[in-house]
Ligand SMILES: Cc1ncc(C[n+]2csc(CCOP(=O)(O)OP(=O)(O)O)c2C)c(N)n1
């Protein structure tokens with residue numbers, strides 16, 4: 425007779441799950457046995473946090489929840505950061521954890537933590553599965569909740585005795601397709617009128633504009649309207665093509681060159697802005713451009729974001745309907761195109777400077793050179809994220825993965841591993857600081873074991889560079905930011921990966937090319953000169969405009 429864990433696996437198969445990432449414990453053994461004979465692949469990681477980052481990235485890249493598995497107490501708690509990453513980043517994911525039996529307590533309170541409660545602020549929904557009979561409905565509901573806008577993580581706790589309980593009916597609830605509700609015609613008319621009345625409209629693409637299902641509709645809208653656009657950090661790479669209309673990425677909240685376009689605009693059409701991101705511009709109550717919010721959900725009203733018009737509903741359907749209302753009625757904004765040239769030229773300043781260690785601008789430039797249009801770059805969190813957000817140009821949607829929501833260190837490598845598993849035919853590169861890399865570097869073993877093709881760049885400044893920079897900008901003395909590093913080449917080799925070190929600026933491109941040509945997991949240690957942080961992001965921008973807020 426099937427048992428609870430068989431039913432859970434059948435329900436996961438029913439949802440189309442093909443992989444589960446995780447670290448099992450004693451409390452997962454029934455589930456593990458049910459997985460062993462299923463179509464689902466178990467991908468072991470070396471830390472639960474990495475499993476959760478991988479599952480979240482699966483959700484982010486495919487729109488279908490990634491699934492991860494851990495034991496009770498300590499294993500489940502290691503999921504916390506991954507859950508928060510998916511929750512803030514709106515990535516659909518299912519976290520499954522074990523628990524001691526609920527009907528007896530033969531181990532007293534050993535290892536017991538109230539994980540359902542601990543997951544409350546970190547997930548959209550957290551539930552203990554209380555009986556085998558409830559599994560089909562619980563799993564169906566979990567996937568719906570995880571996938572519905574705004575997507576996010578759902579936690580299910582499976583106690584040992586529920587996993588082992590026999591149950592004669594193994595049927596699962598069939599899936600049906602669902603469309604998002606569409607915006608009201610009156611809201612679309614109001615937005616179209618405002619765009620037609622505006623003299624200098626500008627589009628901003630935010631995090632929710634970057635859902636995988638939106639690529640076609642959004643790219644078509646940009647091509648059809650020929651409106652110039654900028655994006656938030658997490659809205660970067662939401663459209664394919666349209667690069668002639670791209671004005672820049674708002675890596676800072678104000679004062680950067682891209683903000684000249686914001687200041688010039690009299691209307692901003694914010695597509696999918698999620699205020700979980702660091703503000704891409706600061707909206708004022710009086711003065712400044714008016715804002716139309718196009719979202720799956722109403723705008724959250726913030727001090728710095730309080731749109732004047734809202735179009736709520738499926739973003740894809742909204743931009744299609746808006747495009748039809750605007751068709752042939754918009755004229756090209758030559759002034760904006762001219763400003764665009766100036767902004768991009770200034771952002772690209774010194775991209776080919778040949779000093780050694782290389783500058784962040786040069787590293788961005790050289791990485792772009794070795795990455796084909798469809799190559800995927802996955803960033804960890806550190807100072808270089810601002811430079812990549814600002815300077816890296818994307819041509820194809822979802823080719824720059826960065827986290828401007830939880831902005832946690834440690835996700836860059838697992839996230840790149842997920843991309844490499846999903847798209848084995850594309851070049852994938854993780855870019856990490858020496859601090860962030862070491863927070864999940866044990867996953868090199870997983871990457872090697874899985875036979876992934878992956879280049880991991882470590883930007884080496886022997887410090888928590890971003891915080892060190894902020895410390896200096898805020899006038900504090902240099903303190904508590906430096907550390908030593910292992911020999912990264914030998915470190916890679918110890919895992920059965922390859923390693924190289926860049927010793928001259930002209931070696932960067934050939935070293936990266938050789939690493940890709942080599943195949944497998946290849947770690948590249950790149951020293952970085954961070955003096956540009958202050959020269960550009962403080963001094964240069966401050967001269968452009970006083971009172972610049974630093975990143
Ligand atoms: C888990 C976590 N801990 C601490 C921070 C705060 N933090 C943000 S960036 C940063 C420094 C990153 O150092 P590194 O990875 O070496 O990158 P760098 O800035 O030096 O290029 C720190 C400590 C964070 N975002 N996430």
Ligand SMILES: [Mg+2]
Nearest residue numbers: 857858887889
């Ligand atoms: Mg560093």
